[in-house]
Amino acid sequence: MHNVISTTPILICAIPAALAVVTYPLARLWRPLGAALAVLGLAATTALAVPMLVDTARGQVYTSLHRELRADSLSSLLVVLIGVVGVVALLYSIPYITHRRITNAAGRDITDRRVASFYALCLLFIATMFWACLTNNIIMLYIAVEASTIASGLLVAFYWDKHSLEAGYKYLMLLTVGIAFALFGSVLLYATAAPLFPRAGGIHALLISDLATVAGRIPSGMALLIMAFFIVGFGTKAGLAPFHPWLPDAHAEAPSPVSALLSGVMIKTAIYALARVMTIFFPVGAYHPVAMFLIVIGAFTMLLDAIMIMAQDDLKRMLAYSSVSQMGYIAMGLGLVGIGLGGEVGYLGGYGSVFHIVNHAISKAVLFLAVGAVLYATAGRSMDHLRGLAKSMPATAVCFFIAALAIAGVPPFSGFWSKLTLYFAGAEAHLWWAVGIAIGSSLLTLAAFVRAGYKVFWSDGDASVAVTPAKRVPLTMLVPMAALTSLVIVFGVYPKLLFPLLDPAAKMLAHIP
Numbered sequence: 001m002h003n004v005i006s007t008t009p010i011l012i013c014a015i016p017a018a019l020a021v022v023t024y025p026l027a028r029l030w031r032p033l034g035a036a037l038a039v040l041g042l043a044a045t046t047a048l049a050v051p052m053l054v055d056t057a058r059g060q061v062y063t064s065l066h067r068e069l070r071a072d073s074l075s076s077l078l079v080v081l082i083g084v085v086g087v088v089a090l091l092y093s094i095p096y097i098t099h100r101r102i103t104n105a106a107g108r109d110i111t112d113r114r115v116a117s118f119y120a121l122c123l124l125f126i127a128t129m130f131w132a133c134l135t136n137n138i139i140m141l142y143i144a145v146e147a148s149t150i151a152s153g154l155l156v157a158f159y160w161d162k163h164s165l166e167a168g169y170k171y172l173m174l175l176t177v178g179i180a181f182a183l184f185g186s187v188l189l190y191a192t193a194a195p196l197f198p199r200a201g202g203i204h205a206l207l208i209s210d211l212a213t214v215a216g217r218i219p220s221g222m223a224l225l226i227m228a229f230f231i232v233g234f235g236t237k238a239g240l241a242p243f244h245p246w247l248p249d250a251h252a253e254a255p256s257p258v259s260a261l262l263s264g265v266m267i268k269t270a271i272y273a274l275a276r277v278m279t280i281f282f283p284v285g286a287y288h289p290v291a292m293f294l295i296v297i298g299a300f301t302m303l304l305d306a307i308m309i310m311a312q313d314d315l316k317r318m319l320a321y322s323s324v325s326q327m328g329y330i331a332m333g334l335g336l337v338g339i340g341l342g343g344e345v346g347y348l349g350g351y352g353s354v355f356h357i358v359n360h361a362i363s364k365a366v367l368f369l370a371v372g373a374v375l376y377a378t379a380g381r382s383m384d385h386l387r388g389l390a391k392s393m394p395a396t397a398v399c400f401f402i403a404a405l406a407i408a409g410v411p412p413f414s415g416f417w418s419k420l421t422l423y424f425a426g427a428e429a430h431l432w433w434a435v436g437i438a439i440g441s442s443l444l445t446l447a448a449f450v451r452a453g454y455k456v457f458w459s460d461g462d463a464s465v466a467v468t469p470a471k472r473v474p475l476t477m478l479v480p481m482a483a484l485t486s487l488v489i490v491f492g493v494y495p496k497l498l499f500p501l502l503d504p505a506a507k508m509l510a511h512i513p
Helices: 008-029 030-056 071-094 111-134 138-156 162-196 210-217 220-240 247-252 257-283 286-311 315-339 345-379 394-408 414-426 432-460 474-491 493-510
Strands: 002-005 061-066 070-073
Touching: 002 257, 008 030, 008 061, 008 070, 030 061, 030 071, 030 111, 030 493, 061 247, 070 071, 070 111, 071 111, 071 257, 071 345, 071 474, 071 493, 111 138, 138 162, 138 210, 138 220, 138 257, 162 210, 162 220, 162 247, 162 257, 210 257, 220 257, 220 286, 220 315, 247 257, 247 315, 257 286, 257 315, 257 474, 286 315, 286 432, 315 345, 315 414, 315 432, 345 394, 345 414, 345 474, 394 414, 394 432, 394 474, 394 493, 414 432, 414 474, 474 493
Parallel strands: 002 061
Antiparallel strands: 061 070
16 A cells, blocks of 8 residues: 555545534525535535545555544545535435424524524534544544534434434433443553554554554453444444444434435444454454454344334334344444455455445435435325325335335345345355345345335325325435435446445455455
């Protein structure tokens, strides 16, 4: 790898953070100005990250601030993914966020004031995720992930009613307590590693890229404790079972564009953080049981929440449990990296995990935006209360089904290829029980989504409460949803398009030159 000193990582973190400060007062003065600044500013930041992604895929590494910020092929891919989903969510939110009247305790309409804070908080939320992906400092990694919790917690409670406030409180409480374990792991790792560096140990022991060089000299008992803290801490934020109870309420009560960000990219940022810290220790062959433990957690997560999906009537809660289940596949791939490091199993596990991060981010964003369109038109999200919406919302119905089939791993859509890669990795490692659970979970997911889609969009049966579309969904909501849906199709029909970006990230995870 060739290091390049660049200001690009600094700008990617700083631009949306600065825009968050500027957007709030401008949106208070004139709402369209704040929305335009947020969308265009984030689009420009994402465009700035694209050349960095191309360069890092070719083997370069961008560094800034004496390597405090570092962008390689994996982190650059996450940054661009966050930017794309963020731009789509912000554009979608322009008509959506005002469809529900927000009032204070006195019944006074406070929508304008709340909308101004919405764009500022979204930009701050996205800036913290950029920071988490680009930081090379083990303590700053925890701080960035925790900062994204605070910013997104205020978005979860955005509607400021009983249910959203309860969900926001539960979200902040459980995640703050859970992520505290990541802080314990980070502090222990630094304290243990610092004496192992001959010079300026305090500096090098903070840098994730340097910690791997001394991982083999850390006492095994301490290393196991550190990894346990990281799995609990970042696993809570990633929504891995059994640390996931915050997720269904948060996704259900947040505005749909925020749900798309939470499920599409926030939990991916957490699993990225987990991958970063676990791959510090994976090259030490003594920790294969920890990698196997990740596979067990992944299998448990995907199966438990695939079953929970079947019991849901609320569309958004169903999508939330589906997000938990899909994170199990990514955790399983990360575990396969650990047990097959440097070989075919590790490469396939890494490739499948990174590919599924991309596929799930896009597909789940589409699903939440599609359900948001249903909410916009009908104000309902119960499967028992919705019938035959395909007649009045054909574009939404098509987007929903395509994304649902991709999530379930049905060809020719993109999710099929990432899941198939993980199946091959598990089979190559002779973990047939894990492959069987993964396939069974996909079948349960497919059954749940087909049931939901049929009841909501195509069923003509009598609903317990008739809900008919009252609003026409605007193009500024349909176009972003359709754009992401087209990516689901394109990446499914032509999966090799992503190979130049996924291959170096997978090799880096699996420590393959």
